[in-house]
Amino acid sequence: MKSGSAAKLIVDALLQRFLPLARRRIETAQAQDGQYLSPSDPAYDQVLDSLAMVARHTPVPLLEALLKWRDSESPKGANDASTFQRKLAVECIFCSACIRFVECCPPEGLTEKLWAGLENFVFDWLINADRLVSQVEYPSLVDLRGLLLDHVAQLLGALSRIRFSSVTERFFMELNTRRIDTSVARSETLNVISGMRYLKLGVKTEGGLNASASFVAKANPLNRAPPKRKTELHHALCNMLTNILAPLADGGRNQWPPSGVEPALNLWYEAVGRIRAQLIHWMDKQSKHLAVGYPLVTLLLCLGEPQTFQTNFGPHMEQLYKLLRDKNHRFMALDCLHRVVGFYLSVYAPNHPPDRVWDYLDSVTSQLLTILRKGMLTQDVQHDKLVEFCVTIAESNLDFAMNHMILELLRQDSSSEAKVIGLRALHRIVVSPSSEYxxxxxxxxxxxxxxIPKVKAAIEFILRSCHRTYSQALLTSSRTAIATKQA
Incomplete structure (x- = not known):
């Protein structure tokens, strides 16, 4: 059998599984306002796994089949909510398939025309989303439209692994063509910036790191100064860079700094150092920039020159402690603290004296426990972050985490919220999938x-307290019910 015929048979067999599942998702999305497209569907996920495997070996016929399916399923003609809903559902499914396709397709697997076509598809949606499906005219489609744009951004991120230069050049070109400030141009610019948030930076090779350093330098949020509403653009670019840089800082030990790329690494350090200094000055001038500036400055500190990090790590934490006391910036400060401490523990702490590491950990845990006791952490997301903090510290120093965080949270005189945080963190630690115990x-x-005895004693006390409290509540409730019936 010829290879072309074999490839066609493989693709046809895959489509036989894909088509009914895709059609079911479209129909259900129309019936449920797109809600069905968000949750995981094991059967559909399995088909996407198969699609990814086929993309490695016969990418061209597979992509052509997906493009043909998209064209056949996209509604033509009427411009009403139902039509746009179906169109968005089709595009979501096409995007989800393309994401897996691009993640597994070798760079040489497609012609330049097909790669460029996918890239154009992404930027067309980012630029024209408001024009194609207006949020004002079709408010019921906002969620489905948002889901599609997130898929589009993920597809752009997947494409950037293969076409980094092409994608980033297109990005800057689109920004430059919209320098004349109009409401339409501003909206398109913000959509394009948001669509870049999953961009993948290459740092393992000298060429990749050079390209990444060049992109980061050009994407400096303060490089662009539109005649009006500068803050909106600057904040959007800050958020974009924060999302792009976060995976590098969160990669763990042996991920940063990359080795064997020293000349490019120096260019990288220069770029991130320059942006960090400018952003600090920018935030000092106006506090309205703190919420978007500090997450980015934290990442730039982590990914900057090692001596700069070690000199500024302590002062940076002190600034974040101050922001913890501001309710408007509390979660942001908590998130930044978690990131910078986690980075320190994975990258620098292994080479530092234990006493020095202990001092840093004692400093941050004291701050966290103090603001918790003062009732300043009341939101669920803040409690979730404290749980993550405990787990992060435990992964590096279980002894410290138990003695200075977990057992402190589980103290008899701790609040109910503190005990719940402590129990959740303890559970995460003892059932960690990465642990062999x-x-x-x-x-x-x-x-x-x-x-172990201390943990058991703390848990027993909590159980007795719960039993006492809820038994009393149940008894009180029963008496009330009886009294009501008798009346």
Whole structure:
């Protein structure tokens, strides 16, 4: 059998599975306002896995088949909410398939024309989304439209692994063509900036890091100064860079700094150092920039020159402690603290004296426990972040995490919120999928088995308190019910 015929048979077999599932998703999306497209669908996910495998070996016929399917399913003619709803659903499914396709397709797997076609598809949606499906005219489609634009951004991110130069050049070209400030141009610019948030920076090779450093330098949020509403553009670019840089800082040990790319790394350090200095000055002038500026400055500090990080790590945490006391910036400060401490523990702490690491950890945990006791952390997302903090510290220093965080949270005089945070963190630690130990065995393995009786005592106290409280509540409730019936 000829290879072309074999490829066609493989693609046809895959389409036989894809088509009914895709059609079902479209129909259900129309019936449920797009809600069906968000949750995981095991059968559909399995088809996407198969699609990814086929993309490695026969990408051209597969992409051509997907393009043909998209064209056949996209509604033509009428411009009403139902038509646009179906169009958005089709585009969401096409995008989800293309994301998996691009993630697995080798760079040489497609012709330049097909790669460029996918790139044009992405930018066309980012630029024309408001024109194609107006949020004002079709408010019921806002969620589905948002889902599509997120898929489009993910597809752009996947494309950037293969076509980094092409994607980034197109990005700057689109920004430059919209320098004349109009409401339409501003909206398009913001959509394009948002669509870049999943861009993948290459840092493993000298060429990749050079290109990444060049992009970051050109994307400096303060490089662009439109005649009006500068803040909106600057904040959008800050958010974009924060999203792009975060995976590098969160990659863990041995991920940063990359090795064997020293000349390019120096250019990178120069670029991030320059932006960081400008942003600090920018935030000092106006506090309205803190919410978007500090997350980016935190990342730039982490990914900057090592000596700069070690000199500024302590002062940076002190600034974040101050922001913790401002309710408007509290979660942002908490998130930045978690990121910078996690980065320090994974990248620098292994080479620092234990006493120095202990001092940093003692500083941050004291601050966190203090503001928790003062009732300043009331939101669920803030509690979630504290749980993550405990787990992050435990991964680096379980002894410290138990003694200075978990057991402090589980103290008898702690608030109910603190106890719940402590229990959640403890649960995450003892059932960690990355651990080779089961349950409390992890403490014996780290030679800190003396915490086991303390943990058990704390849990027993909480259980007795719950039993006492809820038994009393149940008894009171029963008496009330009886009294009501008797009346």
């Amino acid at each position: 089961v349950g409390l065995e992890i403490f014996q393995a780290h030679d800190i088995g003396h915490y």
